Amino acid sequence: MNLQNPATFSNFSASGGETNFCYSDNQPVERPPKCIKCGSPSRVKTRFLNYQYAPKAAYVCLLLGPIVGLLILAAISADHKIVVPYCGKCWWRYQAAGFAIGATMILFFAAIVGGVTMMLQFDSGYLFFPLPIFSIALVAMAVVMRNRFLPPIIYADKSQVVVDCGEYGHVSFKNMLVATPEVTSSWRR
Numbered sequence: 001m002n003l004q005n006p007a008t009f010s011n012f013s014a015s016g017g018e019t020n021f022c023y024s025d026n027q028p029v030e031r032p033p034k035c036i037k038c039g040s041p042s043r044v045k046t047r048f049l050n051y052q053y054a055p056k057a058a059y060v061c062l063l064l065g066p067i068v069g070l071l072i073l074a075a076i077s078a079d080h081k082i083v084v085p086y087c088g089k090c091w092w093r094y095q096a097a098g099f100a101i102g103a104t105m106i107l108f109f110a111a112i113v114g115g116v117t118m119m120l121q122f123d124s125g126y127l128f129f130p131l132p133i134f135s136i137a138l139v140a141m142a143v144v145m146r147n148r149f150l151p152p153i154i155y156a157d158k159s160q161v162v163v164d165c166g167e168y169g170h171v172s173f174k175n176m177l178v179a180t181p182e183v184t185s186s187w188r189r
Contacts, residue, residue, distance in 0.1 A: 035087035036151045036165055043088040051080040053156045078158040082173045084151050084165065097146035104139040111135035 033044040054077035062069030086094070111131035119128040152164040161173045 033085045034166065035090050036084045036163075037090040037149065038087060039166060040087045040089075044085045045088075045091075046083050047086045047091055049082050049084060049094075049150070051082055051150070051153070051156070051161055053078045053080060053158060053161065076158070080156070080161045080173055082151070082161060082163060084163065090149060094146065094149040097142060097149055100142040101139065101146060104135065104142045108132065108135040108139055 033046075034041050035044055054073055058073050058076050059069075061072040064072070111134065115128040115131045118131065119125055153161060154164050154170055155162040159174065163171050163173065165171050
């Protein structure tokens with residue numbers, strides 16, 4: 001994958017301020033910030049997001065067993081911190097989706113207890129499955145909803161994440177404690 005001119009924006013304020021600078025022909029030009037999801041210029045602030053990357057093939061390790069698979073997955077995954085502009089409405093949606101994931105995970109454990117109770121109460125092993133399967137579907141829906149409110153990820157690996165920032169272009173975030181946008185002329189996979 002070869003993108004021409006992947007990073008055309010820089011200097012989002014790390015303090016959550018509302019000013020930013022974009023680069024046009026390597027000269028900083030002040031532009032009003034716009035939301036990375038909806039493009040709205042109202043109530044835009046810079047926000048820190050955690051993006052967790054794990055290679056898709058690494059999930060095959062879970063077939064080795066849940067504990068061994070999770071240990072391998074944790075060893076080869078990477079956490080990226082990215083700084084992007086969000087309006088208040090899109091940020092609230094992102095946070096609400098994160099809350100929904102937590103709530104559905106609690107519901108999953110309650111469904112296991114409810115499934116065991118149903119199985120023992122009616123003396124049928126088949127009655128264990130409906131509640132946990134329904135709660136797994138709710139967890140999956142919550143994860144899909146949260147991913148809808150993430151900025152569009154063009155490319156990700158252990159060392160960097162490239163985000164499509166709309167009119168600002170593609171921004172590359174290196175894997176550091178707090179990654180900052182890097183203005184480059186091109187990047188290669």
